[in-house]
């Protein structure tokens with residue numbers, strides 16, 4: 001049985017919920033009181049993840065932390081066709097890994113500014129916002145070139161990958177960090193495509209695809 | 212959260228109590244920095260555990276009620292508005308979380324009063340298509356308590372409360388006992404007579420920047436505090452982008468300023484009530 005240690009307003013947990021939705025995997029949810037309870041820093045939770053971070057996935061006793069790690073694992077273990085993750089195409093795999101790294105940077109910038117503004121985390125929000133803005137520019141440009149080559153997703157291939165899943169939440173939640181996507185039309189088009197992938201789910205702050 | 216520039220406060224706002232911290236966050240001996248009306252506040256407790264609030268170079272009035280600490284830059288009334296039901300011994304009183312939002316305080320209160328957004332913003336929880344119609348309800352100003360009260364409100368809700376086991380027609384009563392606080396009473400899935408309480412207490416950090424504090428007082432001995440918070444914060448998280456997209460961010464008090472759809476009956480009454488009190492903070496006064 002899959003169990004997700006989850007917090008509804010967490011963009012990182014949302015990555016895993018998206019993946020579970022796309023793969024149609026039944027699972028249990030263990031709600032962690034991230035805000036206001038700070039339960040992720042409790043002794044009980046630190047025993048599960050010493051980093052004190054969400055998400056964590058438990059697959060029949062195999063306990064894994066970190067959204068990228070969990071996406072990689074689910075793609076390997078539960079997506080037989082290898083459509084979402086690391087199949088046999090080396091060039092595609094390299095790109096997926098590259099964008100997974102980029103997704104962590106989004107978490108550390110846009111995600112951090114969002115936690116500052118909404119949940120009062122004590123960080124340098126202006127630096128985080130500036131970093132996030134830079135990343136959005138890079139992503140917008142990449143997606144624009146992808147589109148010119150007839151490619152819809154971050155990594156090569158006709159099917160979206162875990163790289164798209166990993167980069168979606170904090171770009172879709174940019175407004176929460178007081179960043180807007182007005183100047184990022186390619187990102188907005190990519191969001192629209194992503195929201196139409198069967199199995200897509202929303203979270204508070206993310207809206208379904210326009211009709 | 213950043214502080215915003217200092218503005219002159221109108222007397223109604225200056226002399227009211229304002230929420231400034233979650234009581235459980237202020238441990239004995241600890242001091243926390245907070246922000247109200249663009250001013251730095253120091254919130255602490257004295258040896259007896261009573262809240263002490265300092266700001267503007269002086270000690271300000273302080274009060275602890277409903278899980279929060281309240282203060283005032285002016286001369287506040289003896290006590291805060293009452294909250295009937297809250298003290299009933301079998302209720303679960305949960306501080307459900309505080310969220311920073313880029314909006315004015317009155318916009319947040321107005322959104323809280325609006326049932327029309329349930330099916331579209333809280334789809335599958337507080338509303339669901341095709342049940343989108345807001346049925347006729349009554350709204351008035353209670354002259355004794357000096358508050359806006361909306362009664363006979365009802366709405367079909369797929370999941371009205373954390374403990375709900377299915378969809379139900381839910382009855383609501385709304386109260387606005389304070390320019391920046393709103394409280395609703397709604398049908399409880401576990402009690403045929405008494406109602407669950409959901410409160411929104413808005414801390415105006417600046418005119419267009421708030422901390423929305425939420426609290427629930429419910430009749431439910433099954434759900435854990437974590438589940439109650441998850442439920443409430445999910446809903447509040449859905450409201451946040453809607454609130455942050457409103458323009459202007461301040462609430463226009465001129466009844467003609469917005470389309471009648473958005474400014475429905477209770478909203479019009481609330482705006483009128485703010486005008487009658489001379490509230491100028493976070494609003495665009497009527498000409």
Ligand SMILES: N[C@@H](CCC(=O)N[C@@H](CS)C(=O)NCC(=O)O)C(=O)O
Pocket residue numbers: 010011012013040051052053054055065066067068104107
């Ligand atoms: N590298 C982690 C980071 C996830 C992360 O930042 N999670 C947040 C919640 S959205 C968290 O638990 N933060 C607490 C902390 O970092 O102390 C991942 O991608 O899963």
Ligand SMILES: [Fe+2]
Pocket residue numbers: 322328332333446449450
């Ligand atoms: Fe709402």
